Amino acid sequence: xxxxxxxxxxxxxWLVLVAAVVAIVIAVLGLVRxxxxxxxxxxxxxxxxIMMDTQLLIGLVxxxxxxxxxxxxxDMSLAMADTQLRFFLVEHFLLMVVAVALVHVGYALSKRAxxxxxxxxRASVFYTLGLIAVLAGIPWWRPLFPGA
Numbered sequence: 001x002x003x004x005x006x007x008x009x010x011x012x013x014w015l016v017l018v019a020a021v022v023a024i025v026i027a028v029l030g031l032v033r034x035x036x037x038x039x040x041x042x043x044x045x046x047x048x049x050i051m052m053d054t055q056l057l058i059g060l061v062x063x064x065x066x067x068x069x070x071x072x073x074x075d076m077s078l079a080m081a082d083t084q085l086r087f088f089l090v091e092h093f094l095l096m097v098v099a100v101a102l103v104h105v106g107y108a109l110s111k112r113a114x115x116x117x118x119x120x121x122r123a124s125v126f127y128t129l130g131l132i133a134v135l136a137g138i139p140w141w142r143p144l145f146p147g148a
Contacts, residue, residue: 001065002062002065002066002067005058005061005062005065006062008058009055009058009059009062010142012051012054012055012058013055013134013138015051016048016051016052016055016134017131017134019044019047019048019050019051019052020048020051020127020130020131020134021131022044022047022048023044023045023047023048023123023127024124024127024128024131026040026041026044027041027044027045027110027120027123027124027127028120028124030116030120031117031120031121031124034116034117035116035120036116037110037113037116037119037120041110041119041120041123042111045106045107045110045123045127046107048103048107048127048130049103049104049107052099052100052103052104052130052134053100055096056096056097056100059093059096063093066088068084068085068088068089069088069089071085072085072086072088072089073089087139088139091137092137092139094137095133095134095136095137096133096134096137098133099130099131099133099134099137100130102126102127102129102130102133103126103127103130105126106122106123106125106126106127106129106130107123107126109122109123109126110122110123110126
C-alpha cells in the first residue's frame with residue numbers, strides 16, 4: 001500500500017503543477033485584460049485547490065506509513081542532522097501545508113472580492129505564492145517519474 005500511495009503522490013505532483021500553472025495564467029490574463037471574473041477563473045482555482053487538498057491527504061497518509069519518518073522519529077537529533085530525513089520529516093511537510101493554506105486563502109479571498117480586478121489580483125498573488133512553496137518543497141533529487 002505504501003509504495004502504491006507513494007507512486008500516486010508522485011504522479012499527483014504533476015497534476016498539481018499543471019493545475020497551478022493553468023489557474024495562475026487564467027488569473028494573470030484576467031487581470032491584465034480586465035476581464036470579468038468568470039466561470040473559467042473559478043473552476044481553474046477550484047481544480048488547483050482540489051489537487052492540493054488531495055495531495056495533502058495522500059501525503060498525510062504517507063507521513064503516517066513512511067518507514068523513513070518512523071526511523072526519523074526514533075532519533076530526532078540524528079534526523080535533524082541528516083539532510084534527507086530532515087527534509088521529509090519537517091521541511092516538505094511544512095512547505096506543503098503552507099502551500100495548501102495559501103491556495104485556500106487565495107481561493108476564498110477571490111470568491112469574496114467585490115470586483116473582478118480584486119478577485120484576479122488575489123488569485124494571482126496567492127496561487128503564485130502557493131506554487132512557490134510547492135516548488136520549494138518538491139524533492140527534486142528524486143526521479144521525476146519513478147518506475148518509468
